[in-house]
Amino acid sequence: MPIVSRGFHGRRPTDDRKLPPGQFETFDFPVLSAGPTPRVAQEDWELDVTTEDGARHSWDWAAFTALPMETPTVDLHCVTRWSKFGTEWQGVSLDVLLGDVETAAEFALVHAYGGYTTNLPLEDLLDGQAWIVHRYDGEDLAPEHGGPARLLVPHLYLWKSAKWVRRIELRLDDEPGFWESAGYHDYGDPWREQRYQGD
């Protein structure tokens, strides 16, 4: 039986855009990270995809930026309860990056410069659901937002969209990442409000 907060009226979103449960809309772009922002120069940046057999696929900045680009416009939902509608990105679909990779993996553990990790089912990275993005709002992605490049998986809470992405480790088994080991949900669907373990 929820209690009513006497005298509280609140603010509803003014248009028909739907917010996931427990979220509110923000118009700026907050930064939430667990530690200092890693600084990685484009010329030092590298992205690896590794498989359960030890195979490795690598792209440096030049190779990555030569791949076919997409410009997704997506809504972001952060577990700290802010949502931001209509953000515009540019980057490479994971369908492109993973297209030639041979694997029986069902899970991915994403590693970032600075040591951050996050896990997700491999199928959530495929079928036009995820990108490695290097531009935001027409500009190079700033370091505090994960530049040079970050993962973008907008249908899950934003902690899954690892900033400063360095390696995607394809695995047969699921290995919890940084926040997932700290009590946050393994999957993190904003529409089912999967914030914490057990939600």
Added chain:
Amino acid sequence: MARTALSGRLGDRPRWRTGEVVDRHAESATATTLVLHVPEWPGHLAGQHIDVRLTAEDGYRAHRSYSVASAPDGERVELTVQRVPGGEVSPYLVDELLTGDFVEIRGPVGGWFVWRPEQGEPVLLVAGGSGLAPLMSMIRTRDAAGSRVPFRLLYSVRDPEARLYATELRKGSPGLDTAYVYTRTAPENWPRPPGRLTAEDLVRNGWPPDFAPACYVCGPTGFVERAAAALVLLGHPPERIRTERFGPSGG
């Protein structure tokens, strides 16, 4: 950030509980501390936060997160709420929620930005504005544990009137050094001209990297970015710097 094994308690599913406001007092010109009595509160770690849920008569709900400012103390939980002008939630908490009212909370949440009394290394706390709240919980937890771990607090705040917990920090405690940085207006004859926190402030009032301190930085995004980057430049390994950035709270 190495993976850290964390206690299992976070894995317990947090559930919504009802807290009663048993006391409230002004903490600065724009901030108020709410003291809640939360039956069956499971306890918390210094640095953790809770979710607060407000429900309007038509069922509309708003949620915000607030750091717990108090040390673990039975069923008593203190939050310090900074009034965000035009905000959706904080003006209600600061102006409307009175002693005897009830509010729903869930938590505690967070297992990374925490300090445990069994940690033996020196601690550097770097606070920007209302980012002091979770760090104050660490200071109070240290006091309650009778810990002698050396603590240094560097508190960046707009002007003297904006200081939180001013009386308590003035009293201080053995082994806690507190230094203030004023960004807009300093007290008369203050040796340091007003301005943003610099690496020099961190050298003067922090610990040398050789002491291997645990660093906790909390405040608005820009402040945390600058302070954490300066600590890295000064030689503190990134994995020893834990940060909590205030997003927008929309109030």
